[in-house]
Amino acid sequence: MKEFNIKTIFYNPSDLKTLERSITKKTKLIFVENPGSNTFDFQDLGKIISIAKKHKILTAIDNTWGTPYFLKPIKLGFDMAIVSATKYYSGHSDVMGGSLAVNKKVFQKVKAAEKITGLRLGPDDAYLITRGLRTLDVRLDRHRENAKKIAAFLSKNKKIKLLYPFKKNSLNFRMWKKYYSGASGLMGLKIKSNNINSVRKFVNSLRLFGYGYSWGGFESLVLHQEFRETGNRKFMTLAKDEHLVRFHIGLEDPNDLIADLKQALRHLK
Secondary structure, rough: OOHHHOOOOOOOOOOOHHHHHHHOOOOOEEEEEEEOOOOOOOOOOHHHHHHHOOOOOEEEEEEEOHHHHHHOOHHHOEEEEEEEOOOOOOOOOOOEEEEEEEHHHHHHHHHHHHHHHHOOOHHHHHHHHHHHHOHHHHHHHHHHHHHHHHHHHHHHOOOOEEEEOOOOOHHHHHHHHHOOOOOOOOEEEEOOOOHHHHHHHHHHHOOOEEEEEOOOOOOOEEEEOOHHOOOOOOOOOOOEEEEEEEOOOOOOOOHHHHHHHHHHHHOOO
């Protein structure tokens, strides 16, 4: 953003007073990612919209995790809703693309920006995404059911803190339930271990989970997230004995996935 002479300020997703305190006369946009990448914080979206309207600021949300099937941000009051079409829209991890839904208020501004930047989606990519959209609801229902079963299994392990809307008394669950009609297949695990090699061994010994970033396809994926190196995670920190692993739960038989996780968890020390 610096190259466009835009200053970015980060707020604490669990303390929206930090958001309101950061607003100045120059503030133009509140950009929300829900849930947060890697951290899986679910925010009070209604409060964010209220703060924005009070200060007459535009709002945008990254809705890739929930997709419009589980959350409709424009109806909620957001001005713009972004979805990475590479993920669930496509469903096969074989295309790069994105979508932007907007309300009437910002339509002309977005249209002008799109004209200047010249961003266009190729016809083959558009075809693949449109093909994937035909089965979006069926796939997401299965992702949700599979993820729920995996979450129930993993939540019993004392070495693991589940980053997913599963525990009913948690703030994350309440904020998810307040706005979403369902949950997708992406989740995080905070693993407690003094031995990083045992965490790597756990990840590498999984047989039915591919290793990679492009979640949202039909297959299950796992990724060991070593984001300590970036140093820009202000509101989520990991202790020395804590490690973050991200899972995408695909469309395979959940019993097979649980059996695979069972054999891999033996490596955690």
